[in-house]
Amino acid sequence: MNHRISDIGEFNLIEHIARIVGVPTADDIIVGIGDDTAVLRWDAETCLLATIDAQVEAIHFQRDFLTPEALGHRALAVNLSDIAAMGGTPWLALVSLVAPPETPVAFIEALYTGMQRLAASAGVAIVGGNMSKGAHLVIDIAVLGRVARRHLLLRRGARPGDLLCVTGTLGDAAGGLQLLLNPTLPLDEESRRPLLNRFRTPTPRLAESRLIAASGHATAMLDISDGLSSDIMHLCRASGVGVRIDAARLPISPALRPLAAHIDTPAWHLALHGGEDYELCFTLAPHAVESVAHRVFTTTGTPITVIGEIRPAEEGCLVRTPDGCETPLEPKGWRHF
Structure with missing residues (x-):
């Protein structure tokens, strides 16, 4: 049967993708698909956290609902929250931007101003990214963070009585x-x-x-x-x-x-x-x-x-x-x- 994404939903689709890419076997991959971030071994005591999340116009936001500064803040905040979910500290960010060609430059400058304000307060450096034109605004951000291995928290681990x-x-x-x-x-x-x-x-x-x-x-x-x-x-x-x-x-x-x-x-x-x-x-x-x-x-x-x-x-x-x-x-x- 030729299912559409809308027939199976987001999380069943993730399971399909996970079956295709398989379970990571490398020793330095601790957690792959299935948690708020991927978890990679950095050294004997530290893990590297990796996450990515997109904000898509007309799906996650409407431009008349918030200023470009607030939109930049929001786009980064959702990724920093994933790092927080693991008990970690964010470190670096990469920003991929898709924008209609008629978008005012001042809008993009304000967008990045809001993003940078939050990044600075969280100790995060925005170190690069990518740009492309498209029919709608899309802000796709990847964030790397770090956490002491002994402090790493996952979705799994809860016990009856907790x-x-x-x-x-x-x-x-x-x-x-x-x-x-x-x-x-x-x-x-x-x-x-x-x-x-x-x-x-x-x-x-x-x-x-x-x-x-x-x-x-x-x-x-x-x-x-x-x-x-x-x-x-x-x-x-x-x-x-x-x-x-x-x-x-x-x-x-x-x-x-x-x-x-x-x-x-x-x-x-x-x-x-x-x-x-x-x-x-x-x-x-x-x-x-x-x-x-x-x-x-x-x-x-x-x-x-x-x-x-x-x-x-x-x-x-x-x-x-x-x-x-x-x-x-x-x-x-x-x-x-």
Whole structure:
């Protein structure tokens, strides 16, 4: 049967590709396809992290939704978040740009200004790239990072009994997107601004990830890009476990609640399924939660919240809604195809 990509979806397509390229056999390839980054051996104590991600006009962004500076920030931030998911430190970036010929030079300059600002703050050097013309703007960025091998965190490693934790608050980027799609929503500026900022200029949790990894108590980690309900499935599949998420414990910002009321959607629903928050989702041994959360908060100001528990695989993936009902967790986050 001649399937189309839309018939099988992104992750089945990745499995097809993985079968073609095969499992890496070289000793210096630790992780290939299947995690937030590839992991390569740098030396006896250090791993090299490699990731690549594209922002495609009319798919990932609309130009009238954000300034070119914010777009440059966003395009780099999503890659830095992948490095954070492994507990690593970003190092170098390569930028491949596709742009229509009529694009103003000033737009491209502003795009790279936003990118460079974030790169400088994260200690990243933009060392090259490529350019081509095309019908739509595409920003495709590859980032290399490094991590001490003893601090490396993967999607696999979670164990039944571990507690499921997240950094920051969830659903804000989805709230910001709702404001951009529905600009007449009657939300005050105090609530509107933080939601729009979370969508336009996300903050990769680099410092937080290094503290979590260095604690020695985290067992698995990834970043929340497609939405918690979708991304947690990757962690469960890789670790061979199930999960129970307590929706009432999802961390929700004060700005998101009035927005959710205006669009008649429970705030916890936006937190569970909304994507592009780029927070960290990770698992911890129960005895370590208090000390790790305290260290992260006192060092970075970012709170950590326990939102559930890792369960045996045979118990499946469940969500307990705020009214106490337990239902199968459905992945309703972003889907590329």
